[in-house]
Amino acid sequence: MMTRILLITSSILGDSGQSIGLARHFQRLAKRRDDIAVTTRDVVADDLPHLGIDELGSWQVAADERTPAQVELAARSDALLEELRGNDVIVLAVPMYNLGIPSQLKAWFDRILRAGETFRYTEKGPVGLLEGKRAILLGARGGKYAGTAMDTQTPHITHMLGLIGIKQLDSVFAEGLNMGEDAKEAALTQAHSDIEDLVKAL
Numbered sequence: 381m382m383t384r385i386l387l388i389t390s391s392i393l394g395d396s397g398q399s400i401g402l403a404r405h406f407q408r409l410a411k412r413r414d415d416i417a418v419t420t421r422d423v424v425a426d427d428l429p430h431l432g433i434d435e436l437g438s439w440q441v442a443a444d445e446r447t448p449a450q451v452e453l454a455a456r457s458d459a460l461l462e463e464l465r466g467n468d469v470i471v472l473a474v475p476m477y478n479l480g481i482p483s484q485l486k487a488w489f490d491r492i493l494r495a496g497e498t499f500r501y502t503e504k505g506p507v508g509l510l511e512g513k514r515a516i517l518l519g520a521r522g523g524k525y526a527g528t529a530m531d532t533q534t535p536h537i538t539h540m541l542g543l544i545g546i547k548q549l550d551s552v553f554a555e556g557l558n559m560g561e562d563a564k565e566a567a568l569t570q571a572h573s574d575i576e577d578l579v580k581a582l
C-alpha cells in the first residue's frame with residue numbers, strides 16, 4: 381500500500397535552513413522507497429497572510445452563497461484542507477524562532493484547524509474529525525529545549541494536531557545548532573540517523 385506523505389517546510393532561511401536540511405534528508409530517503417509518495421509544501425514561499433475576519437467569515441457562508449471575493453478567500457483554506465486530507469503522514473520541518481513556531485506555519489495551522497471541517501465542538505469539548513493520520517516533527521533549534529518546560533513548541537504542535545484527530549506525533553530534534561560547530565555537527569548527525577530510523581519504520 382502506498383503511504384502518502386505531506387512534507388511541510390517553514391524556514392525563513394531558505395536553502396541554508398537547517399530544518400530544510402532535515403526535510404531534504406527525509407525526502408531523499410523516502411524517494412528510495414516505491415511505497416512512499418511525498419508532496420511538499422513550503423509555507424514561507426506560499427506567503428500566507430495572517431488569518432483575518434473576512435477570510436474567517438468566508439468559511440461561515442455556505443459554498444453556494446459566497447460572493448466572488450469570499451470564494452477566493454475560502455479557496456486558500458479549502459486547498460490546504462484537501463491536501464491535508466489526501467495524505468497519511470504529515471511531516472513538519474519546524475525551526476524554533478523566538479521560542480515558538482514560525483508565524484507562517486501558524487498561518488497554515490490557522491487554516492486547517494477549521495470547525496466543521498477538521499474538528500467539531502461538542503458538549504464534551506472539541507472532537508477531531510481526521511482519522512488514520514500520524515505526524516512527524518523535524519525540529520531545528522539554536523539552543524537546547526527538548527524535554528524541558530521551555531520547549532513550548534512541542535505541546536503547541538501536539539495539541540493543534542490532537543484537536544483535529546492526529547494523535548500520534550514522533551519527533552526528531554537537531555538542537556544546540558548555535559552552540560558551536562562540534563555541538564552542531566553532533567546534533568545533525570544524530571538527527572539524520574533518527575530520521576533514517578523513522579523512515580525505515582514507515
Ligand SMILES: Cc1cc2nc3c(=O)[nH]c(=O)nc-3n(C[C@H](O)[C@H](O)[C@H](O)COP(=O)(O)O)c2cc1C
Nearest residue numbers: 391397398399400475476477478479520521522523
Ligand atoms: C529570528 C530567529 C529567532 C530564533 N529564535 C530562537 C529561539 O528562540 N531559540 C532557539 O533555540 N533558537 C532560535 N533561533 C535559532 C534557530 O532555531 C536555528 O537557527 C535553527 O537552525 C532554525 O531553523 P532553520 O535553520 O530551519 O531556519 C532563532 C533564529 C532566528 C533566525
